[in-house]
Amino acid sequence: xxxxxxxxxxxxxxxxxxxxxxxxxxxxxxxxxxxxxxxxxxxxxxxxxxxxxxxxxxxxxxxxxxxxxxxxxxxxxxxxxxxxxxxxxxxxxxxxxxxxxxxxxxxxxxxxxxxxxxxxxxxxxxxxxxxxxxxxxxxxxxxxxxxxxxxxxxxxxxxxxxxxxxxxxxxxxxxxxxxxxxxxxxxxxxxxxxxxxxxxxxxxxxxxxxxxxxxxxxxxxxxxxxxxxxxxxxxxxxxxxxxxxxxxxxxxxxxxxxxxxxxxxxxxxxxxxxxxxxxxxxxxxxxxxxxxxxxxxxxxxxxxxxxxxxxxxxxxxxxxxxxxxxxxxxxxxxxxxxxxxxxxxxxxxxxxxxxxxx
Amino acid sequence: xxxxxxxxxxxxxxxxxxxxxxxxxxxxxxxxxxxxxxxxxxxxxxxxxxxxxxxxxxxxxxxxxxxxxxxxxxxxxxxxxxxxxxxxxxxxxxxxxxxxxxxxxxxxxxxxxxxx
Numbered sequence: 001x002x003x004x005x006x007x008x009x010x011x012x013x014x015x016x017x018x019x020x021x022x023x024x025x026x027x028x029x030x031x032x033x034x035x036x037x038x039x040x041x042x043x044x045x046x047x048x049x050x051x052x053x054x055x056x057x058x059x060x061x062x063x064x065x066x067x068x069x070x071x072x073x074x075x076x077x078x079x080x081x082x083x084x085x086x087x088x089x090x091x092x093x094x095x096x097x098x099x100x101x102x103x104x105x106x107x108x109x110x111x112x113x114x115x116x117x118x119x120x121x122x123x124x125x126x127x128x129x130x131x132x133x134x135x136x137x138x139x140x141x142x143x144x145x146x147x148x149x150x151x152x153x154x155x156x157x158x159x160x161x162x163x164x165x166x167x168x169x170x171x172x173x174x175x176x177x178x179x180x181x182x183x184x185x186x187x188x189x190x191x192x193x194x195x196x197x198x199x200x201x202x203x204x205x206x207x208x209x210x211x212x213x214x215x216x217x218x219x220x221x222x223x224x225x226x227x228x229x230x231x232x233x234x235x236x237x238x239x240x241x242x243x244x245x246x247x248x249x250x251x252x253x254x255x256x257x258x259x260x261x262x263x264x265x266x267x268x269x270x271x272x273x274x275x276x277x278x279x280x281x282x283x284x285x286x287x288x289x290x291x292x293x294x295x296x297x298x299x300x301x302x303x304x305x306x307x308x309x310x311x312x313x314x315x316x317x318x319x320x321x322x323x324x325x326x327x328x329x330x331x332x333x334x335x336x337x338x339x340x341x342x343x344x345x346x347x348x349x350x351x352x353x354x355x356x357x358x
Numbered sequence: 359x360x361x362x363x364x365x366x367x368x369x370x371x372x373x374x375x376x377x378x379x380x381x382x383x384x385x386x387x388x389x390x391x392x393x394x395x396x397x398x399x400x401x402x403x404x405x406x407x408x409x410x411x412x413x414x415x416x417x418x419x420x421x422x423x424x425x426x427x428x429x430x431x432x433x434x435x436x437x438x439x440x441x442x443x444x445x446x447x448x449x450x451x452x453x454x455x456x457x458x459x460x461x462x463x464x465x466x467x468x469x470x471x472x473x474x
Contacts, residue, residue: 029362032370033369033373037374083378083386084385085386087386088394088395090398091395091396103372107368109371110367111371114367125363127360129434132434152397153397154404156399158408162412162416165416165420166419169420172427173427180437187441246398250382327473331473335466350448353440353441353447353448
């Protein structure tokens with residue numbers, strides 16, 4: 001696998017030869033920031049376009065076709081339209097919290113986004129408590145949603161925010177527990193170590209039965225955490241107009257929309273990292289020729305391929321199932337997923353302790 | 359270097375929102391009328407305030423969540439060293455989880471998980 005830290009080290013050396021160390025680090029930080037924003041915006045555009053096309057395919061429609069070839073420019077036009085709309089603050093809102101909410105949501109989204117190991121040596125944040133940090137950072141988002149709903153001074157908003165809050169914090173448990181199960185198997189919390197530990201086999205294969213159960217639980221909980229799929233009743237448009245972002249206009253709404261799609265990608269990418277081996281190519285023991293061919297495909301292609309595969313699975317879930325009621329959602333989490341994931345965790349611990357994993 | 363990057367990412371997120379809001383403010387049209395500034399409500403005037411008492415069910419789930427989230431925090435350090443701890447560590451965590459499941463069973467029995 002090509003190691004990108006060679007490139008980053010080379011850039012660092014080159015900058016050091018041009019300027020003092022403090023400035024070099026400053027330039028690198030600015031470059032990383034711009035890189036994150038560009039990748040973020042690009043992924044958002046791809047995901048929104050993909051959602052429209054996938055949704056259209058599931059409903060026997062064509063989706064956007066008019067703007068650009070196969071409607072590819074449609075999303076860019078939408079972004080431009082949203083940018084030219086007025087951002088106004090309605091009467092009676094709590095101005096400070098109302099304006100703070102998009103910051104909180106985007107902050108959570110960026111922090112988790114920066115943790116993703118795109119390729120070997122291309123992680124921005126790589127703590128030794130990586131996965132734990134990731135879970136902690138992703139919980140900031142719910143604060144933003146509650147702030148947006150509460151400060152809007154609108155009954156639709158507050159009902160949507162309360163539903164969303166209850167749903168997200170509930171499903172965070174089983175998502176966290178599913179990841180915890182895989183941490184037991186991997187024996188590390190550092191994301192780069194976790195990926196490099198999967199060189200001999202992806203964790204979903206080495207952990208067999210409990211890993212598969214954890215993967216399914218994580219997919220369900222991940223869908224619920226993004227307020228999508230059968231769990232989209234915080235923004236149930238037939239009863240709550242738009243939920244917690246009813247009172248936001250223009251780009252204020254755009255931030256919520258952006259964060260929603262990027263959170264979908266982040267959940268899928270975490271699944272790809274923790275279960276499907278991150279940027280590790282697919283290796284089948286015994287087939288050396290096949291393995292060598294697979295090694296030639298660069299790491300980031302593997303990573304985005306796996307992440308988009310999981311994104312497709314989640315869109316499939318979203319467009320296949322009808323919406324649940326709030327009591328059904330909470331019952332599914334507390335009466336089924338939490339007990340199952342606890343037992344699953346114990347099962348994994350027993351398997352790891354007795355050495356029954358591959 | 360990691361914490362420099364953490365600060366960079368936080369600043370990037372804040373700068374992104376601020377720059378986009380500024381850009382939008384610069385190029386967007388502005389108009390004012392009385393009706394536009396009212397809270398959205400299907401075309402009729404809103405009755406009463408929105409900051410009101412709220413259903414207690416959500417609060418119960420928040421309390422339950424707190425218990426289990428703290429438990430997850432305790433379990434993470436154990437998860438990293440499961441392999442080295444062996445059977446003794448497994449027994450310890452079994453007991454820990456047993457007490458927690460007892461808590462969940464109590465809440466279930468008391469009807470805290472029922473959405474009335």
